Amino acid sequence: MISTRELTKDFVVSRTETVHAVRGISLDVAPGELVAVLGPNGAGKTTTLRMLTTLIAPTSGTATVAGYDVRSDPARVRRRIGYVGQGNGAGHSQRVGDELLGQGAIYGMDRRAAKRRTAELLENLELKELAQRKVSELSGGQRRRLDVAMGLVHAPGLLFLDEPSTGLDPQNRANLWQHILRMREQHAMTIVLTTHYLDEADSMAERVVVVDHGEVIADDTAEVLKTRLAGDRIVLTVAASNHSRIQELAERLPGAREFTSTGDQVSVRVTDGPGALPILLGAAQQDGVPVAAAQVHRPTLDDVFLNLTGRSLREADTDGKAAA
Ligand SMILES: Nc1ncnc2c1ncn2[C@@H]1O[C@H](COP(=O)(O)OP(=O)(O)OP(=O)(O)O)[C@@H](O)[C@H]1O
Ligand SMILES: [Mg+2]
Structure with missing residues (x-):
């Protein structure tokens, strides 16, 4: 067409x-x-x-x-x-x-x-x-x-x-x-x-x-x-003293990257969130690291744009408008 x-x-x-x-x-x-x-x-x-x-x-x-x-x-x-x-x-x-x-x-x-x-x-x-x-x-x-x-x-x-x-x-x-x-x-x-x-x-x-x-x-x-260019994000609620241990475990997951830790939460981006979460929870349990809560966030198209360009589509938009 x-x-x-x-x-x-x-x-x-x-x-x-x-x-x-x-x-x-x-x-x-x-x-x-x-x-x-x-x-x-x-x-x-x-x-x-x-x-x-x-x-x-x-x-x-x-x-x-x-x-x-x-x-x-x-x-x-x-x-x-x-x-x-x-x-x-x-x-x-x-x-x-x-x-x-x-x-x-x-x-x-x-x-x-x-x-x-x-x-x-x-x-x-x-x-x-x-x-x-x-x-x-x-x-x-x-x-x-x-x-x-x-x-x-x-x-x-x-x-x-x-x-x-x-x-x-x-x-x-x-x-x-x-x-x-x-x-x-x-x-x-x-x-x-x-x-x-x-x-x-x-x-x-x-x-x-x-x-x-x-x-x-x-x-x-x-x-x-979203899958190829952004990936899912796993967020765990874990005591701050255990963050570095969780990071070590998370780094073994397929496609693990962008590890961040704030307050009592750690976050890591992986290729397949629903597949990786039970593996990470299993490893944490084996290590005796208590996990209070766990979530998988699906990426948005804004995450895709961020990954491709290093800027958020929303920010890029605001910039464009300010310049216009
Ligand atoms: N007639 C024109 N003369 C000069 N520059 C133009 C003209 N039309 C568009 N441009 C410039 O070309 C670029 C692309 O503009 P365009 O309107 O295609 O953007 P857009 O992706 O549709 O943006 P928006 O999301 O703001 O609608 C901009 O830098 C704009 O200033
Ligand atoms: Mg336009």
Whole structure:
């Protein structure tokens, strides 16, 4: 559905300044996949989506989207995709319902089909009561739901969503996801989205592409990324006088690293937490070291990013925002 090779984008800001926003992204997305693109502010996520949706031309490299080259066949690409940008797409003075019908018309839907889709989307995205309101009167979250509805009207085979859930409250985030997943099932959609909600990428996407400084630094299922690049963390509650003994025992576990000790707790990262915990507890018992409590923490995608880059995705985000 998507195939890019060494895609780059430079923005020439001034005679002396060029921003290398995307530095060579090669990506393949198969039909039906749901791919989440993660990365800190300024990583190049939006720029990549804008190239794939033909809104800006790549500086170098190639990209085929829905079977057509983004450079030589942009019109064909556009007809087959939906795009919900990071900013707001809808016009200000239009009414919500008309805006959706208009979007259907732009994509060549007949009026009856556009009406049916509009009614369905208004219902599913909790916009029904707002159908007669002007777009300019909507709240931020209502507006975001309308943006997403706009990208879904013509039920595209390939949908790009740039931070679809940013600014939504938890209830509306859940509704939005429910609708996206249902649409995907009904219309066999392929979806590529960006998000700053790591839990969302983790639970919804089958594949996570981590982007940093305009490059793909990891690309796999969340499960594999977490296991391979972060590992589980075992935390034991043990008297401080026994910490060094526990460390000696823990260091024998497969993949043991990052041993830390604070207060009455020791922590070690291992490849397989549930497998390693009984071994560690058994060894402690044999040595006569009392363990008051034991926990296994599964890693998060933030741990993955930390391992790949040495910085936390949350911190990287804050830095980006401060700089922006
Ligand atoms: N039109 C432009 N002109 C100059 N620089 C740009 C332009 N668009 C983006 N950039 C720069 O390119 C880099 C990548 O920006 P991009 O919007 O792709 O990041 P992002 O990963 O989407 O970030 P965010 O999470 O904040 O949305 C940034 O350094 C940004 O300042
Ligand atoms: Mg962006």
